[in-house]
Amino acid sequence: MSKLFNEMEDFDKIEKKISGWTLRPVDKEKTDPLEMVDLNSGYAVEQYQWDYYHQAFALTQDRELQKLFARISLEEEEHVSILGSIIDPKMTYIESGIALQMTAIQGFTEAAQLEPDESLRNAYNYMLLDHLTQMRIFSDTALSQGTRSQDITKDSLRIMEGRPFEKQFIPTEALLKQPLDKDTADIMSFVNAHTILANETQLRNDLQMFRKTLPAQDLRRLFNMVAAVENLHILMLESLLDPAISPLEYAMINELMEIRKHNQGMQSAKHKDIRSAHEYTMKEDEVHLSLLMDAYSSYGPSDRFELTDRLFAQPEMSTNKYINHFMDQIHQAI
Numbered sequence: 001m002s003k004l005f006n007e008m009e010d011f012d013k014i015e016k017k018i019s020g021w022t023l024r025p026v027d028k029e030k031t032d033p034l035e036m037v038d039l040n041s042g043y044a045v046e047q048y049q050w051d052y053y054h055q056a057f058a059l060t061q062d063r064e065l066q067k068l069f070a071r072i073s074l075e076e077e078e079h080v081s082i083l084g085s086i087i088d089p090k091m092t093y094i095e096s097g098i099a100l101q102m103t104a105i106q107g108f109t110e111a112a113q114l115e116p117d118e119s120l121r122n123a124y125n126y127m128l129l130d131h132l133t134q135m136r137i138f139s140d141t142a143l144s145q146g147t148r149s150q151d152i153t154k155d156s157l158r159i160m161e162g163r164p165f166e167k168q169f170i171p172t173e174a175l176l177k178q179p180l181d182k183d184t185a186d187i188m189s190f191v192n193a194h195t196i197l198a199n200e201t202q203l204r205n206d207l208q209m210f211r212k213t214l215p216a217q218d219l220r221r222l223f224n225m226v227a228a229v230e231n232l233h234i235l236m237l238e239s240l241l242d243p244a245i246s247p248l249e250y251a252m253i254n255e256l257m258e259i260r261k262h263n264q265g266m267q268s269a270k271h272k273d274i275r276s277a278h279e280y281t282m283k284e285d286e287v288h289l290s291l292l293m294d295a296y297s298s299y300g301p302s303d304r305f306e307l308t309d310r311l312f313a314q315p316e317m318s319t320n321k322y323i324n325h326f327m328d329q330i331h332q333a334i
């Protein structure tokens, strides 16, 4: 890791470095849906990991490890800035909401196909149904304001009813799931769960931020309602994780999540700036992973966290195809 911006001493250099974190946004009209989803999810994983390093820093007694978390967190700040700067700032709140719902839905359909653990698969399918309804309501709301959701989704996603809103509120007891065991569970289960958590956290946090600056009361109420459900989903996902996992292990899983997401983003990117942003952040995240693995070697074998081809496995079905297949299964079961 070369000198970080705070270590450059010369303010001109610092300013130059930080200026480079703001790229030119890519027009929403010109963005392909998959490209937009990967950009949003790429941003979500960066923000999730940045936030995690701060939490881990505060929970760590080892001074050297604290220093490592601090230094990497500053690079994550750079990644958050770079990826966020490409997202079109001309998007309205409801358009951003639709793009984030599209990101969430895509994430669930991918994780449900790639996930080896049945209870996690069930949890992803469960949450997918809530999001289909949320997306339908966002789409109707957009239309009432003269915006077509298809302008964002470009028809990559069929708008349909999933689970009605009134059934999305379940008691606390029902939210808590059997946690994974970090010693026996497949590491990919953790990578999938962290990715979904990152998407969900971004959706909730953005809705919280949007509603604060929104003058329209009805849209505020809709965002309140969805953010409330997102809190339930986040708790459900957090209950699946192993509470015995160490901050170092958690951070390595997050780095694997970042690397996978940016690799995917490089594949889907049509615009060269989007591709190079994913590539740049991915290369630095690969360095982060190896630094963490080195630090971990004094605690135990780190080979479970190594980068392998399994990380880059692709789901068989597209989002629409998976949703149709899943809906058929539900209807057959009734």
Ligand SMILES: [Fe+2]
Pocket (backbone or CB within 6 Å): 046, 049, 075, 076, 079, 258, 281, 285
């Ligand atoms: Fe990163």
Ligand SMILES: [Fe+2]
Pocket (backbone or CB within 6 Å): 049, 072, 076, 255, 258, 284, 285, 288, 289
């Ligand atoms: Fe990273």
